[in-house]
Amino acid sequence: MPLLSSTPSTFWTGPFGDGTHLYRPAPDVVLQQKYPFVLPTLGYETNALMPALNAATVEAHYRSVHASHVQALNTALTAHPTLHEYSLGQLLMGLRRWPEAARAPIREHGSAHANHALSWKVLAPGAATATAPNGRLGSMITRDFETVDACKAALREAALGIEGNGWAWLVKTATNRLAVRTLPNDDSPLLDGELPVLGIDVWEHAYRRMYQTQRAGYVDAVLARINWDVVGAQVE
Numbered sequence: 001m002p003l004l005s006s007t008p009s010t011f012w013t014g015p016f017g018d019g020t021h022l023y024r025p026a027p028d029v030v031l032q033q034k035y036p037f038v039l040p041t042l043g044y045e046t047n048a049l050m051p052a053l054n055a056a057t058v059e060a061h062y063r064s065v066h067a068s069h070v071q072a073l074n075t076a077l078t079a080h081p082t083l084h085e086y087s088l089g090q091l092l093m094g095l096r097r098w099p100e101a102a103r104a105p106i107r108e109h110g111s112a113h114a115n116h117a118l119s120w121k122v123l124a125p126g127a128a129t130a131t132a133p134n135g136r137l138g139s140m141i142t143r144d145f146e147t148v149d150a151c152k153a154a155l156r157e158a159a160l161g162i163e164g165n166g167w168a169w170l171v172k173t174a175t176n177r178l179a180v181r182t183l184p185n186d187d188s189p190l191l192d193g194e195l196p197v198l199g200i201d202v203w204e205h206a207y208r209r210m211y212q213t214q215r216a217g218y219v220d221a222v223l224a225r226i227n228w229d230v231v232g233a234q235v236e
C-alpha cells in the first residue's frame, strides 16, 4: 500500500509533486508510525555489535538518546491532535505544512527518531557477516558510484568532513538516483524530499565512549558492519 495512499494527490506539491519515489511503500515501518510514537526494538543485544560498537555505547545511544527523542516528539505533538493522523514519514516530508509551533520538534525529534531507527537496523549483529549490495541497490551503486568501495569511500569522506553534529547519508533522490549527502544535527533527508537509504551518525555520543575523538575508526568500523540486505530493502 502506498505510504500516502489516503492523502489527496494534490496534498504534496513542490518537490514532492513529481517525486514518485515518495509514493512507494515505506520499507521502514518506523516511518509508518503515527502518534504516539514508540521506540522500536533493537532486534539484538546491546553487545551484539562488538567489536564495532560496545554495549555501553549502544545502550546509551539507544536507551537514552533515541528514546529521549521519541518521548520529546510525543510530548510536543500532544498539543497538536490534528497531526496525529499523519505518519512519521508524512510529518517529515510535509514539514512546512504543519503549525509553526510543531515544526521545530518534528524536525528535531521526528528526524532523530527516524534516523536512529534506520541506523540500528542496518547494522549486522552477532556473527552475521556484512553482505555485499545486490539486487536493485547493487545496480544503483554500480550506476551511480561504479563500485561499492567508491560508494563507501564517498560516505566515509562525507562523514569525516562534517563539522560538529550531523549525519552522512546515502539517499535516493527525487530522480531515483543514489547520492551522498551531509546534513546537520539530526535533519532527516525526508525534509528535503529524499529517501534515507543508509545513515552514519557522527554526533560524538555515537562513538566517543569507544573511539574518543577518533571518528575515522568509528566510521570504518560501521561501514564494515553494514547489513547490505537491509539497506537494499530501502530502495526496493
Ligand SMILES: [Fe+2]
Pocket (backbone or CB within 6 Å): 061, 065, 116, 201, 203, 205, 206
Ligand atoms: Fe545519535
